[in-house]
Structure formats: structure tokens, C-alpha cells
Amino acid sequence: GQQLNQSPQSMFIQEGEDVSMNCTSSSIFNTWLWYKQDPGEGPVLLIALYKAGELTSNGRLTAQFGITRKDSFLNISASIPSDVGIYFCAGLGFPNDYKLSFGAGTTVTVRA
């Protein structure tokens, strides 16, 4: 798989805040996926993106497939405590790559 750079590595949220994270690649992708992993659980698919420029929402989550096909963004609006966890981006290369590449994850914790 290709190397994905996910940032930030970690972030603190305060209830009610909007937060963003992003993922970049050196190669073109034709699919971007965003997952969330809670402690002791497997990753859960949040949003799937298939077209450059696509903007897709899932409740308070919004993700975008970058125009260049080399990046994607995930926004969480009006954070709540259950948003804590690790968020992973994943991409599928172009044209017929069959192996998902994963970012290292963004750890979201609640600010005390």
C-alpha cells in the first residue's frame, strides 16, 4: 500500500467544539474511507468517498475527497464526549489497487 500521512497525531476536544483532521498521500487515490476505533474494539466505517470533490456527511461528521485525489478531510461538528477514540483514514489506490493503505490515526481525547 501507499504511505498516508494523517494529522494531527492527537488532539484534545472540548464539548461543543468543531474539530478537523486530514490525510494526505503522495499518490492518487480513487477511494477514501474514514474509520473510528474505540478502545478494545475494531475500526468502524464512518464515511466512504468515491469521487474527487465529493462531500459526504454522516450525522455530525463531514468528510471530503480532495480535488487533487491526494487528500481527504474529516470534520466533527459540536463535539460530544463519545467522539473520543482513534480516527483512521484509509485509501485505495488508482487504477486497480486492491490493498487499503491506512494512516497512523488521530487520537481524540477530551480536554479536562
Next chain:
Amino acid sequence: NAGVTQTPKFQVLKTGQSMTLQCAQDMNHNSMYWYRQDPGMGLRLIYYSASEGTTDKGEVPNGYNVSRLNKREFSLRLESAAPSQTSVYFCASSIDYNEQFFGPGTRLTVL
């Protein structure tokens, strides 16, 4: 639907012991995958099976073998466990190569 199930949830092995991790999916997916997750390294693909009867190496296949028993089941075997194989192992499945759905994981410690 149970989705993707994995057994066991936890396992402790001694160096040199063997074991098989089991995975099953009830979503009629064609493709199945085995990943390992280590702190700070994200998810790394060990082996995958694009369809029943086929298996291929992923990024980190050394020390592992797999069997795609039927469309539902995909097992991962460690023939001679090593401490470097201490990790959390996830099985996943997908209809094609895109949206993968993950199981709850097996937490393996090799002493």
C-alpha cells in the same frame, strides 16, 4: 447479522507454540483480510483473499499462513510464535476491494 466475528478474543502463547486465529463473516462478502495493529503503526495487511479459493501476501506476511476455508471463513495460523508477533489482529471483509468491515480483534501476547 453478526457481521465479522473472531475467536479467540485474547490469547497468550509461549515462544515456539502454534495457534490458529479464526474469522467468519455472514455478509456474503467476497474478499477477506487479516491485519495486525501495533502502537503508532496503524493497520498493516498480513494476507488477504480476494475470493474463495485465492489468497495473497500483504505487507507483513512472514511467520503467518492463511486458509480461506469457504466464502465465510478465513483463518490465520502462526506456526511458531515469536515475541515480535505480539499484537492485536483484526479480520475484515468487503464485497469488493473498497469498504472493509472489521471484526472485534484478537489480542495476542507471545512470551
